[in-house]
Amino acid sequence: MKKQTLHNIVTTFKTQFASEPTDMFFSPGRVNLIGEHTDYNGGHVFPITLTLGTYGVAKRRDDQLVRLYSVNFPELGVISFAVDDFSKMPAHNWVNFIKGVLKALADLGYVIDQGFELVIEGDIPIASGLSSSASLELLIGVVIQKLFGLKIPRLQLVMAGHQAENDFIGVKTGLMDQFSVGFGAPNTAIFLDTNTLGYRLVPVILRNFEIIIMNTNKPRSLVTSKYNERVNETQQALTALQTELPIKSLGDIDAVTFEAHQQLIKDSTLLKRARHAVSENQRTIEAVKELTHGDLVAFGALLNASHASLRDDYDVTGIELDTLVTAAQAFPGVLGARMTGAGFGGCAIALVPQQSRSRFQEQVGARFHEVLGYDASFFAVQIGPGAQWIGAVKTL
Numbered sequence: 001m002k003k004q005t006l007h008n009i010v011t012t013f014k015t016q017f018a019s020e021p022t023d024m025f026f027s028p029g030r031v032n033l034i035g036e037h038t039d040y041n042g043g044h045v046f047p048i049t050l051t052l053g054t055y056g057v058a059k060r061r062d063d064q065l066v067r068l069y070s071v072n073f074p075e076l077g078v079i080s081f082a083v084d085d086f087s088k089m090p091a092h093n094w095v096n097f098i099k100g101v102l103k104a105l106a107d108l109g110y111v112i113d114q115g116f117e118l119v120i121e122g123d124i125p126i127a128s129g130l131s132s133s134a135s136l137e138l139l140i141g142v143v144i145q146k147l148f149g150l151k152i153p154r155l156q157l158v159m160a161g162h163q164a165e166n167d168f169i170g171v172k173t174g175l176m177d178q179f180s181v182g183f184g185a186p187n188t189a190i191f192l193d194t195n196t197l198g199y200r201l202v203p204v205i206l207r208n209f210e211i212i213i214m215n216t217n218k219p220r221s222l223v224t225s226k227y228n229e230r231v232n233e234t235q236q237a238l239t240a241l242q243t244e245l246p247i248k249s250l251g252d253i254d255a256v257t258f259e260a261h262q263q264l265i266k267d268s269t270l271l272k273r274a275r276h277a278v279s280e281n282q283r284t285i286e287a288v289k290e291l292t293h294g295d296l297v298a299f300g301a302l303l304n305a306s307h308a309s310l311r312d313d314y315d316v317t318g319i320e321l322d323t324l325v326t327a328a329q330a331f332p333g334v335l336g337a338r339m340t341g342a343g344f345g346g347c348a349i350a351l352v353p354q355q356s357r358s359r360f361q362e363q364v365g366a367r368f369h370e371v372l373g374y375d376a377s378f379f380a381v382q383i384g385p386g387a388q389w390i391g392a393v394k395t396l
């Protein structure tokens, strides 16, 4: 935990609200190792939670007012609203995620009839595919739980975040991000079956390799419409397959069954989208096996295959991500690289020999600059805990 950030937001809280916060919270970002665009298709995902995330300090109020301030958006100042005001205000930016979760919790029957004050500060690059939004959604979940003494099962907090994203914000995402932020644990990845919600924590042992996140620094424009388009396309492909197969999702079939029935999907674009969803699900299951057996070479090859499928069949990469991934894959000793998250900009990951970190960044960074004319950024992954109450402010 970053003590400096906590000290900073406690001080900001005192300045903005002229009182002391009582409790401190942290909620991480996530990076998905493999299993991309499978979570709304009933497939598997394999994310890890980062030590980067969103910090918050909060205090309950005696009236019904909610007052919020983000160090990342000082230009918005303090935003206030009644705790039962669920109106979406586009100009309020990050606050809509909070309102969405408050509404979802109210829909679940949790009565929150008192307000609170909250200051947050995040160190996840925003709109970079590292789930700054799920981080915020789960942060407010743990804040509410603690401040109002509510016993909310973790899965309900996850569902509330998911509902906020889907119904309030309007991106028809799967459950991966909120689930990962809610259930993440240090040094492990979450192997989640989005069909059953069964999951297993898998130790991430990379020996003398490390995962480097490569940020294109390209804000993900049009991500909502393009993302929802992919959701729609895979649903149409599923409907075509269901005319002969008794399946509920694309995650229910393997590659062999898919090939045997693919002629049911007449449209060539829909066929490619479905092929990605089915093959990526298989790769994810394989990748977890390989990582568990310690075969990092095979694991890395699956990362490469995942990127190719996201580029060629799912069409969610683009020149920025492809440039980074191609340069990373060509770097001596790198075992694999792929885009991560929704795509259309954002971040990629690479499995890099530890001793090559700085040369890797220099070389891949130089290639990116040469092609795109601006800089990418790089950082090594550390796998941290899920969303949590850190403690009372007086213990800081």
Ligand code: GAF
Pocket (backbone or CB within 6 Å): 032, 035, 036, 037, 038, 039, 040, 173, 174, 175, 176, 177, 341, 342, 343
């Ligand atoms: C975004 C979504 F929020 C996730 O649910 C997932 O679909 C991901 O894109 C792509 O794998 O992060």
